[in-house]
Amino acid sequence: MLYKLVVLFVVLAPAIVHCLDPVFNDDILGLIMFKAGIQDPKDKLTSWNEDASSPCNWVGVKCDPKTNRVTELVLDGFSLSGHIGRGLLRLQFLQILSLSNNNFTGTISPDLAHLGSLQVVNFSGNKLSGDIPDGFFQQCGSLKVVSFARNNLTGNIPDSLSLCSTLVSVNFSSNRILGKLPSGLWYLRGLQALDLSDNLLEGVVPAGIEGLYDLRAINLSSNRFSGKLPWDIGGCFLLKLVDFSDNFLSESLPESMQRLSSCTSLSLRGNSFTGEIPNWIGELRDLEILDLSANNFSGQIPNSIGNLPLLKNLNLSMNQFTGNLPESMKNCVNLLAVDVSHNQVNGSIPSWFFKPSVQSVSLSGKGVGESPEYSSLTSIAASYQGLQVLDISSNAFSGEIPANIGVLSTLQFLNMSRNRLFGSIPAGIGELKSTYVLDLSNNRLNGSIPSAIGGAVSLKELRLQKNLLTGKVPTEIENCSSLTSLILFQNNLTGPIPSAIANLTNLEYVDLSLNQLSGSLPKELTNLTQLVSFNVSHNHLQGELPVGGFFNTISPSSVFGNPSLCGSVVNRSCPSVHPKPLVLNPNSSDSSPGGSSSQNHHKILLSISALIAIGAAVFIALGVVAVTVLNIRVRSSMSHSAAPLALSGGEDYSCSPINDPNYGKLVMFSGDADFVAGAHALLNKDCELGRGGFGVVYRTVLRDGRSVAIKKLTISGLIKSQEEFDREVKTLGKIRHHNLVALEGYYWTPSLQLLIYEYISSGSLYKHLHDGHNGNCLSWRQRFHIVLGMAKGLAHLHQMNIIHYNLKSTNVLIDSSGEPKVGDFGLARLLPMLDRCVLSSKIQSALGYMAPEFACRTVKITEKCDVYGFGVLVLEVVTGKRPVEYMEDDVVVLCDMVREALEEGKVEDCVDGRLRHNFPAEEAIPVIKLGLICASQVPSNRPDMSEVVNILELIQCPSEGQEELE
Known part of the structure; x- marks a missing residue:
């Protein structure tokens, strides 16, 4: 009997405890429910045990010592993820709820603020999305502090926020919140x-803020x-x-x-x-x-x-x-x-600048330093021994760089560029062991680069361009292992490029152009996996270009002006180097130099190079045969698969492929899913509109009378499965914007894929810029409208998480009303993987538009690649010149030409001469500068397209903005 009672007590114990303290168990239950809905990869919540008698000793939990009710839940930086569950609503006495710096997703529950005692809510530093719910602040009780900073929240600031009269601190920073500032915010009299x-x-900041006394x-x-x-x-x-x-x-x-x-x-x-x-x-x-x-x-x-x-x-x-x-x-x-x-x-530097306490000085500008009293830099070096940043660029400082420059041991940033400095670079420069940027460019410095430069071990950027420096590039530069930029162009440097540079594995930008360098390029340079740009043009280099890595895709302009360089990039074959023949003479026993020549024996001469040549010839011959056979098979299969779509002269195209199993799958997103019967084949060469990296485009007519453009894809060998193809194309078909070419439908067979686009009648931007005559030259107003329209279209694409990958003027179409429409977007999504080698081969016709990241496998391809192409397009529209133009003795890169004109103060000369100065300089110059910023070599320096749209709308002259297109 006693045994049965014990068993009964054990079984009923949880229920007995619940009956004795149901409210207390609510806290445990709520926290366990919360834990069950999240992920805890670092096991921070292992102490949260559902069998515990109290949650008050759990990590992140605090209780009221009198009531033992949970009052604080602080789990900041625990790497938790998942949704913030409703289990927290059981914590009826909770005062502080802080879940900052985790990975929580989902939306914010409007019910959380209704907890009777809640005073602090901190969800900052997560990945929450959606709107801030209006209901969150309608019954906010005693809420004092609320922070939703650094999330992905959208929508407007709810008007109900003004009802929370107890609020002391509000932080919604670093989100994507839209709309205007509610004037009701100024009613929160206790806000601090x-x-x-x-x-x-956006909009104005309303008056009435004076009511916030605290x-x-x-x-x-x-x-x-x-x-x-x-x-x-x-x-x-x-x-x-x-x-x-x-x-x-x-x-x-x-x-x-x-x-x-x-x-x-x-x-x-x-x-x-x-x-x-x-x-x-x-x-x-x-x-x-x-x-x-x-x-x-x-x-x-x-x-x-x-x-x-x-x-x-x-x-x-x-x-x-x-x-x-x-x-x-x-x-x-x-x-x-x-x-x-x-x-x-202008004028002299005042005496108060020379104080040991000053840590950062930037005087970059015009005119400072003209006074004889301070024109020398000696006093600066002597006075600023605690200095961390010194920027005196673009002034009138003269004299030599002080020999005691090394006393600035704390210096991190030194920019003396664009002054009148002369003399040599002192060896003391090597004592700047904390300096990460050293810029002495655009002066009159002479002598050699001191070998002591290797002592500046923290250097990341070294800029000595546009001086009169001579001698060799010191091998000691390899000691600057953090170096990312080595810019030495337009000097008189001689000798070979040291192979030691190849040890600087962080190098991204190298410019040694316009010097007197000689010798061959070290093969070890292919080890520089971070390279974005490497320019050695206009030197006396010779021999074969390195093969591999960055150098497989290096721009011809980067090596131009070295007549003795050879390789595929410069389209100049290297002279063959034939090794000495291998002599097989079994009858010869005389090893002396003249022994074999004095004997009349049978000799077998076999050249190694001949063996290689013979082997290569056989391999190529076999390859040609194999490719020919494959081409015959592919053409045969494509002719069979394309047959159902051919509308040759006598055929009656009355049957929709969607109803006939012998046809492929034809899908139209709207309108008639049938083509008009006619005298021309659907893919008739007479109807061809153009060719691109992804396919050939034809024009045809739908049964409802609409003209459409059909792109026959040439990536069948790389295409995804039909299911993935359907999904990706339908995603692209949902994108609608008046500055984007609409995708109307598609056709699928395993060996033939067609994309059906709206037909744009007035041709491409390329045609309007480069194929027109003076009589129909685009006006400035039309050009600005085109630039702004392209920007809006791209911004919409990026908002939809679509990267274009293939921006160029032939892919921008102009409709009958002059509206630009960006086409060919997102086609890379149809490939099985976004392999940049495949992409580069597909868009190789976009020479000059491709961002430098395509040449560097370690740099991620992002929307910023489109921004680069857009920047080049802007310059093309404004100047009327192609991105790369091949002259008789030179190659002109548009970005470089415009950037140089800007530096020389001649940027207005870049505007298309056909406009005959009939353009507003107050618009044209900012647009050109914007184009150069977008085409920056460094992705992080390029703005987002949404920012570009805002900037363009600000640039647009108000008086011009409403004018009709000319």
Whole structure:
């Protein structure tokens, strides 16, 4: 009997516990439910055991010591993934919920904020998507802090946010949130911190912010806000951090800002503010950071800046400031970093610059250094022994680089380019062991590159181009193992290229062009797997180009001007080197040099090169036979498979392939799924429109009367299975945009695939740019419209996660209304794998448009490849020149030509001469600069296409934007 009672107690124990403390078990149940729905790859939650009597000792869990109820759940940085499940709703006494820096996906549940005691919600640094639910803030109870930063959230900021009167901090930064800023935000009277930076918000920042009396920090940077700063922002007396950088704000600074006496950081970088810096800036006595860079401020830098004793970082670069730097800034005793580059300031460097405490100085611009007192650099080297950044480029500094330059042992960035420096590079340069960028280009330096350069072991970029340097490239350069850029072009360097360069395995960019280098290119250079660009043009190099790696796809322009170089790239065969014949003479016993010649014996002479030649000939002959047989079979099979579609003169095409099993599969996404019977075959050569890397295009007519273009794919040997082909083509067929050529349908048999596109009547952009006469030359307005339309089409493709891969002017069509339509997009998706060798062979006709990443297997192919091609297209549209033009004695690369013209201040000369100067320079020049930025060699330097669209819309002159196309 006793035994039965014990067994009964054991069986009923969980139920008894539940009856005794049901609410307590709710916490355990909720946490276990939450754990069951997520992945924990690092086993951080092993202590979460469903058999535990209490969750209060579990990792990340805290309880109220009086009630033992869970009040905090903090699992930051645990590498957890999965969805944030509803089990958390059982934690009715939860006050802090922080799941930041994990990999959670899915959407945000609107019910979480309804937990009665919740005060802090932090989901930042995850992969959450969807909108911020409006219901989240409708019953937010006691919620004080909410952060959804660094996710993938979209949609608008919900209006219900203004109902959470208890909110103290809101952070929705680094998402893709759209729309305007709700004016109701200013009703959150207790708000102390607001961060909506790095989103897609737009419109004006509404007035009324002065009601936020407790606001300490506001960050609306990196959005699309326009108009003026709110005039009443000065009413937020407690503001310490103000950041409106990287928007489209304009006009002058509101007067009320002078009341922000508590402000320590003010950043308005990257807007379009105008006027002078007001004198009241000196009244913000607590300022430590002042960043007004990249605006349109003008006038002199006010003396009142000297009234900011706490100022540490001052950035006034990229404006239109004039005059001298104010001497009053000697009172800024805490100054650490100064950047006044790219302005019109002139005169001498003031004495306050020479302070040991300063760590970063950037004076790049015009005119500084003209005063004899400071024209020499000796005083700079002697004074700045704690310096980390020194940029005095594009000034008028003269004299020699001081021999004691090595005393700047903490220097990380040194740029003295574009000055009037002369003399030799001192050996002390090798003592800069912390320097990672050294730029002495565009000066008058002579002598050799010192071997001591190998001591600068941290160097990543070495730029010495456009000087008068002589001698050899020192082999000691191999000690700079981190080097990624070696730019030495346009000097008088001699001797061979040292094979030691091949040991610099991080090299990406090498330019040794326009020197007097000789000898052969080291074969070991093929070991440089990171190479993006290697230019040795216009030297005296000879011998065979290296074979393998980057050098298999090197541009001919990169080796041009070396008449003695040979190889397939320069289309010059190398002279054969025949080894000495192998002499087989069994009767000869005389090994002396003259012995065999004095004997009359039978000799067998067999040349190794002859054996190789014979073997190669046999191999080639067998290959030709095999290829011929295969071609006959392929043509036979294709003729059979294509037969059902042939509409030759006497045939009646009345049967749709979709209803006849003898035909292939024909699918139309809309309209009639049948072709018109007629005198011409469907794939008749007379109807051919053009040929490209992926196939031949023909014109035909559907039964409903519409003309269509049919692309007969030439990648049958590489095509995916029918199921994958169907899926990929249907994906492309769903893409609709007025600047993209619509895919109307497709046809499939195992050996023949056709894509059916809308027919564009007015031909390609190439035809309009290069085949037209002066009489029908595109106007500037038409060209700008084409550039903007192409950008919008590509931006839409990238939004749909489609990479074009094959941008060129023949793939951009112009419809009857002058609207550009980008075609041939996404065809690489039909290949079994996105192998860049296959892609390169398919789009080899796009010479000049291909991004340099295609030549480097270790660099990922991304949307930035399209951006590069777009940049080249922009330059082609503006200049009317092809990307690569072959002259009688030269090869002109469009990007290089335009970039050089920009550097020489002659960029307007690049605009198509057929426009006869009938174009707005205020549009043309920014468009050219945008094209060059898009065609940057470095992928990360290229903007996204959505950013390009925004920039173009800003460039467009308002008075011109509404005009009719000419």
